[in-house]
Amino acid sequence: MKPFRTHTGMVVPLDRANVDTDQIIPKQFLKRIERTGFGEFLFYDWRFEPDGRLNLSFGLNQPRYRGASILVTGKNFGCGSSREHAPWALADYGFRAILAPSFADIFANNCMKNGLLPVTLPEDVVATIIERASASQSYELTVDLEARRVTDDSGLSASFVIDDFQRNCLMEGLDDIGLTMLHEADIAAYEAQRGSRIL
Amino acid sequence: MSRTLFEKLWDAHVVRQPEDQPTLLYIDLHLVHEVTSPQAFEGLRVANRRVRRPDLTVATADHNVPTTDRSLPIADPIGARQIDTLRQNCKDFGIQLFDIDSPEQGIVHVIGPELGLTQPGLTIVCGDSHTSTHGAFGTLAFGIGTSEVEHVLATQCLPQNKPRTMLVEVSGSLPDGVTAKDLALGIIGQLGTAGGTGHVIEYAGEAVRSLSMEGRMTLCNMSIEAGARAGMIAPDETTYAYLQGRRFAPKGEAWTKALSYWQTLRSDSDANFDRTIRIDAAALEPHVTWGTSPGMVVPVSGCVPDPAASVSDADRRASERALEYMALTPLTKIQDIEIDRVFIGSCTNARIEDLRAAARVVKGYRTRSSVSAMVVPGSQAVKRAAEAEGLDRIFLDSGFEWREAGCSMCLGMNADTLQPGERCASTSNRNFEGRQGRGGRTHLVSPMMAAAAAITGHFTDVRAWEFK
Numbered sequence: 001m002k003p004f005r006t007h008t009g010m011v012v013p014l015d016r017a018n019v020d021t022d023q024i025i026p027k028q029f030l031k032r033i034e035r036t037g038f039g040e041f042l043f044y045d046w047r048f049e050p051d052g053r054l055n056l057s058f059g060l061n062q063p064r065y066r067g068a069s070i071l072v073t074g075k076n077f078g079c080g081s082s083r084e085h086a087p088w089a090l091a092d093y094g095f096r097a098i099l100a101p102s103f104a105d106i107f108a109n110n111c112m113k114n115g116l117l118p119v120t121l122p123e124d125v126v127a128t129i130i131e132r133a134s135a136s137q138s139y140e141l142t143v144d145l146e147a148r149r150v151t152d153d154s155g156l157s158a159s160f161v162i163d164d165f166q167r168n169c170l171m172e173g174l175d176d177i178g179l180t181m182l183h184e185a186d187i188a189a190y191e192a193q194r195g196s197r198i199l
Numbered sequence: 200m201s202r203t204l205f206e207k208l209w210d211a212h213v214v215r216q217p218e219d220q221p222t223l224l225y226i227d228l229h230l231v232h233e234v235t236s237p238q239a240f241e242g243l244r245v246a247n248r249r250v251r252r253p254d255l256t257v258a259t260a261d262h263n264v265p266t267t268d269r270s271l272p273i274a275d276p277i278g279a280r281q282i283d284t285l286r287q288n289c290k291d292f293g294i295q296l297f298d299i300d301s302p303e304q305g306i307v308h309v310i311g312p313e314l315g316l317t318q319p320g321l322t323i324v325c326g327d328s329h330t331s332t333h334g335a336f337g338t339l340a341f342g343i344g345t346s347e348v349e350h351v352l353a354t355q356c357l358p359q360n361k362p363r364t365m366l367v368e369v370s371g372s373l374p375d376g377v378t379a380k381d382l383a384l385g386i387i388g389q390l391g392t393a394g395g396t397g398h399v400i401e402y403a404g405e406a407v408r409s410l411s412m413e414g415r416m417t418l419c420n421m422s423i424e425a426g427a428r429a430g431m432i433a434p435d436e437t438t439y440a441y442l443q444g445r446r447f448a449p450k451g452e453a454w455t456k457a458l459s460y461w462q463t464l465r466s467d468s469d470a471n472f473d474r475t476i477r478i479d480a481a482a483l484e485p486h487v488t489w490g491t492s493p494g495m496v497v498p499v500s501g502c503v504p505d506p507a508a509s510v511s512d513a514d515r516r517a518s519e520r521a522l523e524y525m526a527l528t529p530l531t532k533i534q535d536i537e538i539d540r541v542f543i544g545s546c547t548n549a550r551i552e553d554l555r556a557a558a559r560v561v562k563g564y565r566t567r568s569s570v571s572a573m574v575v576p577g578s579q580a581v582k583r584a585a586e587a588e589g590l591d592r593i594f595l596d597s598g599f600e601w602r603e604a605g606c607s608m609c610l611g612m613n614a615d616t617l618q619p620g621e622r623c624a625s626t627s628n629r630n631f632e633g634r635q636g637r638g639g640r641t642h643l644v645s646p647m648m649a650a651a652a653a654i655t656g657h658f659t660d661v662r663a664w665e666f667k
Contacts (some may be wrong), residue, residue, distance in 0.1 A: 023632060
């Protein structure tokens with residue numbers, strides 16, 4: 001996994017609440033058996049007209065937001081299906097961090113397994129960031145995972161909370177399966193006392 | 200110290216509990232399907248890892264399978280490749296697969312319970328958010344992403360932070376024509392789609408106790424639609440009666456031993472929950488969603504809400520957007536909304552009891568000529584049972600299509616999708632934009648309500664239905 005320590009990048013707003021994983025990556029793109037290549041299908045039904053033309057009224061498609069790597073959006077982002085294709089698509093498109101008042105549980109977990117940082121911020125801070133990203137050209141933010149802080153050049157500075165363990169995994173880009181496998185003796189001991197309870 | 204059902208299940212599965220780190224939790228049963236597993240198996244291969252417990256891993260193909268004639272090859276080459284990949288992975292790693300031509304094939308959350316794999320006291324995971332369904336048996340069951348699928352395949356464990364607990368206590372009894380689906384929608388309407396985030400819900404109270412296992416599965420299934428990763432119901436006589444004699448259920452002495460353990464699986468009377476919600480079942484009506492999120496729901500006697508009455512600016516904009524997508528005008532009576540399609544199926548409502556309830560409504564009637572309606576049984580076993588009772592004839596005679604088992608138009612990964620602008624009464628679980636097909640408009644309802652809408656062509660209060 002790509003480590004995440006600090007990231008400075010352009011912010012694109014998606015001012016909608018309850019954006020579900022069906023919107024992030026529609027089902028017709030879930031048939032691939034690879035982890036890569038989902039970025040071009042990100043927000044497909046919003047980014048493209050039914051005939052395949054680019055929908056220029058959708059924020060992400062506007063030239064001014066080209067190259068954005070931080071998404072700021074409404075509450076309960078990533079609700080619905082557990083499809084990890086959603087963070088794969090966001091990361092593949094070029095996002096490194098998502099800022100929102102709240103995230104759905106499974107989605108937030110999935111993001112952290114892919115070096116994509118979900119940052120939970122108070123609603124008023126998110127509103128301010130959306131406003132600034134909408135108003136000014138090339139509005140940039142720095143997301144500092146080490147300091148657990150989001151800052152911009154206009155005086156915004158907001159702290160966020162993240163679990164120590166997850167923070168460490170992200171900062172070091174750790175393989176958490178490998179970490180669990182270090183505890184083989186504990187797993188074997190559990191299995192021995194568990195017996196053949198089922199199956 | 201007194202504990203909730205969830206805490207008992209959690210404590211019984213702790214492999215390791217280090218300070219300042221997530222708990223390492225043991226997983227008793229891992230259900231696998233074709234869509235969220237290929238990248239996990241690929242990850243194992245790349246890291247040269249094996250599946251630690253293939254004997255605790257069971258697979259089926261359900262999400263993208265066609266629901267038409269199974270003797271024909273799959274028309275969609277990319278979908279077919281995904282199913283072939285599952286087949287190969289199960290073969291390479293020694294995992295039992297209920298393949299597309301198996302008599303046990305079906306939606307993963309339907310066949311787990313049906314085969315007796317789902318048993319009280321277990322931890323169950325699957326790369327699918329509706330894994331919460333299995334909580335109906337007093338299990339800790341939750342959906343995971345593909346990285347976590349890989350983690351469980353490799354280690355049979357998952358590092359997890361302990362969620363908070365919520366009690367949903369449903370008193371009284373559900374009126375005739377008001378089902379577990381309506382209860383689930385009513386709860387989501389009250390909690391909101393993120394109200395359960397970070398929590399595990401336990402459903403309790405007289406109305407929950409009175410539900411069949413099918414009804415309990417419907418209720419737990421929709422927990423994720425309230426944002427909760429898991430929902431659960433303490434096992435009781437209804438649970439044991441459902442399980443006894445099923446293929447993988449314990450037998451003989453093992454059954455007696457299991458039963459004595461299962462009987463301990465209930466929240467202690469003085470256990471503390473982080474949050475408690477109380478619902479009066481008697482006050483509930485059949486429910487219909489009007490928007491693009493399951494929390495956008497009203498009773499059948501109600502109207503499409505006016506966004507101007509929203510409590511916040513964000514809610515108002517969300518409502519306006521939803522109404523625009525759904526092509527609905529504020530204050531339209533729910534029963535005046537006409538529909539084009541009906542889908543009876545999904546892991547929420549495609550079990551035998553659901554099909555019986557729907558068949559009872561349609562018996563002796565014809566579907567409205569402008570409506571195209573289909574029934575997709577949850578599993579091949581449900582399909583056989585329904586056919587043995589003659590339910591297929593009732594549906595076919597009234598104009599419904601009768602399909603093979605799978606997830607089908609709940610998510611529309613196969614050919615079963617809505618056309619742009621089509622409006623559907625659906626027994627599934629998500630009314631998100633485009634979920635059932637780009638531009639499709641989904642209204643979530645119970646099987647009885649979907650059946651009634653197929654006959655009349657618009658939402659109809661099934662409490663006043665004339666059964667034939």
